Structure formats: structure tokens, C-alpha cells
Amino acid sequence: MGICEAGLVQVLNEDGRVVGEQPQNLSDAQLKDLYRRMQWARLFDQRAMRLQRQGRIGTYAPLEGQEAAQVGSSYVLEKGDWLFPTYRDLAACFNFGLSYTSALLYTMGHWQGGRPEEGYNLFPISIMIATQLPQAVGAAWASKLKQDGRVALVYFGDGATSKGDFHEALNLASVLKAPVVFFCQNNQWAISVPLHKQTGHPVIADKAQGYGLPGVRVDGNDVLAVWKVTKEAVERARRGEGPTLIEALTYRLGPHTTADDPTRYRPAEELERWKEQRDPLRRFRLYLEREGLWSVQEEEQSAAEFKAVMDEALKKAEQTPKSQLQQAFDYVYANPPQDLLRQQEEVLSWRQRKGRVSWHN
Ligand SMILES: Cc1ncc(C[n+]2csc(CCOP(=O)(O)OP(=O)(O)O)c2C)c(N)n1
Ligand SMILES: [Mg+2]
Structure with missing residues (x-):
């Protein structure tokens, strides 16, 4: 599948040159x-991959x-909005109140993991x-219904579009004009x-048509294009005009x-x-360097800052x-049902016999 297809929203091409309409409302x-x-x-x-190999996560x-x-x-959202992530969306979560400690x-396997800072409606990872x-x-x-002006942004993968939930959600959202x-x-x-x-029709954005909502296909490796189409979709939702389906390639x-x-x-070539x-x-860095907004020194300094924050x-x-x-x-039920209480008793007495209290061993 080529990336320069018709209908694909792009701002920067692969070499970081401007080929589409640049968003005007982003400052340097x-x-x-x-x-x-x-x-x-x-x-x-990259660090998390190494930590897993070391057996630390x-x-x-x-x-x-x-x-x-x-x-x-995720950069488009306001603090009170809703974000629904999957297991692969930590970069979005870090933009929406999740600390590295909480992600780690x-x-x-800590029960308190994945919790965002106060005030962020970050749903647990699905x-x-x-x-x-x-x-x-x-x-x-x-x-x-509450007229609180909040928008929900939900992430999912290409595989998820084969689930009934995807079709049911698009249908219901369209009927309700849900934001x-x-x-x-x-x-x-x-x-x-x-x-x-x-799927028999590989353009996921097109599937929106059948449900009566706009479908947009964007170059998902072009941060400016992604920001632009998401901004439009979030504003549309906030105006009460209903949902949008975005496909980020x-x-x-x-x-x-x-x-x-x-x-x-x-295939290795792919x-x-x-x-x-x-x-x-690389694409965005090339653009920023040409604009005089980024340099090798800044890249190194920023990486060093990351390391200190991550180590901590x-x-x-x-x-x-x-x-x-x-x-x-x-923390599952306020009033646990009987079968859960039975399971609890069983596992706790089993663990007690073995002299263990942590679920990590
Ligand atoms: C309901 C359900 N069925 C099957 C699985 C097993 N499973 C985990 S990830 C995955 C593939 C998902 O692919 P995609 O939606 O494209 O997301 P990606 O992993 O590419 O981000 C499957 C089938 C699951 N987690 N949940
Ligand atoms: Mg996928």
C-alpha cells in the first residue's frame, strides 16, 4: 500500500517538506x-523493551x-475530556495525565498502576x-445529556474494525450525535x-459512510496532519455536530x-x-531543523532530560x-458477589498455606 494515495491528508512528506496546508494555530x-x-x-x-528483557517489567x-x-x-484534547486507550497507546496516555511511574x-502488575493524575478522564487501558x-x-x-462540553477520543487498531463493537459504536454514535x-x-x-x-475493503475511513458520519484518512506518521484532522473532528464534536471516524495510516x-x-x-523489506x-x-525533525526550531544539541539535551526523568x-x-x-x-465491586468471595477465600487460604502474600510470586 503506497502512502501517497488520493484522499490521504498530509502536511509533510516523507522528507519533512510541506506538501499540504499547514495548521496556522500551532506556535513554535x-x-x-x-x-x-x-x-x-x-x-x-525503547527503555521499556529493555526493562522487559531484563525481567523488570x-x-x-x-x-x-x-x-x-x-x-x-491526544494533544488536541482538553483536560476534562475523555480518552479511551488500548495497550499500545502509552504515548497518548502520557499526554493525558499518565506518569511514567504509573505506566511502569x-x-x-501493581493494582494502582495505570492511574492518571487527578482531573484526567483517562479510561483504563483496554x-x-x-x-x-x-x-x-x-x-x-x-x-x-449533561451538556458538560466534553469530547471522548477513542483509540483502536485495524483489527478492532472486525469486531461487532466497532460497527455498533459507529451506528449508535451517529444516531445519538454523540461527541x-x-x-x-x-x-x-x-x-x-x-x-x-x-477486511474486504481496506480503506477503513470509508466505513464511516455506511453509518452516516464523516470518515477521514490521514497519514498517521505526519504529526501535523494528525493534529489538524483530530482538531477538526474534536471541534465538530464539541459543537454538537456528532462523531467522526479518523483512520491514521x-x-x-x-x-x-x-x-x-x-x-x-x-516481510523484511516492508x-x-x-x-x-x-x-x-525523522520526518518532523527534518521539518523543524529546516525551520530553525531544532538542532542536534537540542535533541541530545532533550534525551538527557528524558533519561533523568525516566530513571527517577x-x-x-x-x-x-x-x-x-x-x-x-x-477494587472490583463495592459489594462483591458470592462466587467472587468464594474464589477469594480459596486463593487466599491456598496462598497462606504456601506462606505467600504478594501476587508477584
Ligand atoms: C476480544 C479479543 N479478542 C482477541 C484478542 C487477542 N488479541 C490481542 S491483540 C489482537 C490484535 C489486535 O490488532 P489491532 O486491533 O490491529 O491492534 P494493534 O495490536 O495492531 O495495535 C488480538 C486479536 C483480544 N485481546 N481481545
Ligand atoms: Mg493493527
Whole structure:
């Protein structure tokens, strides 16, 4: 699939040259901030992969290659809005109140992991494919009824479009004119299933037509284009004009998760092409350098700043006392049902016999 297709919104081409209409309302400081967030997301991701290999965190789903799609879109939200992420959307979460410590605690299996700062409506990470879509429509509908002006932005992958939840959510959102933005990161693979085996019509944005809402296809590796189309969709939702489906065409450069080996199903040339020519960071950096807004020194300084912040976050996460098995039961129901209480009793007495209290061993 070529990236210069008709109907694909682009601002920058692969060499960072302006080929589309530039967003006028981003300041120089914001442009640099966007780049820095992408750079830090990549550095976090690379560090997390190493931490998993060292056995210091659990299974991890890398986002490398999808930084522009996630940073550009989440950058548009206001604090009180809603964000519904999947397991691959940490770059979006970091833009929306999630600290590195909280993200690390999540991957370490701590019950308090994944919690955002106060005031951010960041929904828990959805590992179940597509379940978050109807939930986002529900949150958006509630906002509409309450007239609180909030918008819900929901992330999902190309694979999720095969689930009934995707179709139900688009249909319901359209009927209700719910203020929700459906953001599909089409990274062209659902684990080892390529897009052409996922759908008979590979332009995901087109599927919006059947439900009576606008569908936009954007170059997901072009942060300015992503920001622009998401801004329009969020503003449209906030004006009460209803939902939009955005398809961000991108590519997962890493494995599906740390438990996957993509060399068994993905052609090496495909990966090479996306890595060398279509890297979202390289493209934006080339643009910023030409505009005189970024330099090698700034790149190095920003990376050093990241390292200090990350080291501190990791220290905090590793010093956090391990979760107790009891806590797995504490925060699910206000009034736990009988079968859960039975399970609790069973597992706790089993653990007690073994002399263990942490769920980490
Ligand atoms: C309901 C459900 N079915 C199956 C799975 C197993 N599973 C995990 S990730 C995945 C592929 C998802 O692909 P996609 O939606 O393209 O997202 P990506 O991983 O590419 O970001 C599947 C099938 C799951 N987590 N939930
Ligand atoms: Mg995918």
C-alpha cells in the first residue's frame, strides 16, 4: 500500500517538506513540544523493551512507529475530556495525565498502576479488543445529556474494525450525535493478520459512510496532519455536530508484544521501508531543523532530560511495595458477589498455606 494515495491528508512528506496546508494555530513552542513528546515516547518505549528483557517489567506492547498518530491526536484534547486507550497507546496516555511511574507500575502488575493524575478522564487501558468503543460512545452520550462540553477520543487498531463493537459504536454514535472521535491506528497488522485478511475493503475511513458520519484518512506518521484532522473532528464534536471516524495510516515497527516474533510473518523489506523512509520522528525533525526550531544539541539535551526523568520514575516504581493478593479482590465491586468471595477465600487460604502474600510470586 503506497502512502501517497488520493484522499490521504498530509502536511509533510516523507522528507519533512510541506506538501499540504499547514495548521496556522500551532506556535513554535508547541511545534517543539510536539516533537519532544514524540521523542520521549520513543525513548520510553525503547527503555521499556529493555526493562522487559531484563525481567523488570511484564509483557509490553511497543508503540514505536506510532508516535505521531498518538501524540498529534491526544494533544488536541482538553483536560476534562475523555480518552479511551488500548495497550499500545502509552504515548497518548502520557499526554493525558499518565506518569511514567504509573505506566511502569501497570506493566509490573501493581493494582494502582495505570492511574492518571487527578482531573484526567483517562479510561483504563483496554486489552479486550474493541470493547472500549461502545464505552466511549456511552461516555460521550452522557456528556451530551449533561451538556458538560466534553469530547471522548477513542483509540483502536485495524483489527478492532472486525469486531461487532466497532460497527455498533459507529451506528449508535451517529444516531445519538454523540461527541466522540473514533481514532483508528491502522498499523496494517493485527498480530500476524495483515489488513487484506482483515477486511474486504481496506480503506477503513470509508466505513464511516455506511453509518452516516464523516470518515477521514490521514497519514498517521505526519504529526501535523494528525493534529489538524483530530482538531477538526474534536471541534465538530464539541459543537454538537456528532462523531467522526479518523483512520491514521501508520506502521508498527516493533513486535506485537514482547511475546511475539514478527520475522515469522512480516516481510523484511516492508519493515525496512517504513523504518528508513517513513519514520514519524525523522520526518518532523527534518521539518523543524529546516525551520530553525531544532538542532542536534537540542535533541541530545532533550534525551538527557528524558533519561533523568525516566530513571527517577523507574526508581519510584521499583521501590513501590508489591501488591497484596487481597487487593486483587478489593477494587472490583463495592459489594462483591458470592462466587467472587468464594474464589477469594480459596486463593487466599491456598496462598497462606504456601506462606505467600504478594501476587508477584
Ligand atoms: C476480544 C479479543 N479478542 C482477541 C484478542 C487477542 N488479541 C490481542 S491483540 C489482537 C490484535 C489486535 O490488532 P489491532 O486491533 O490491529 O491492534 P494493534 O495490536 O495492531 O495495535 C488480538 C486479536 C483480544 N485481546 N481481545
Ligand atoms: Mg493493527
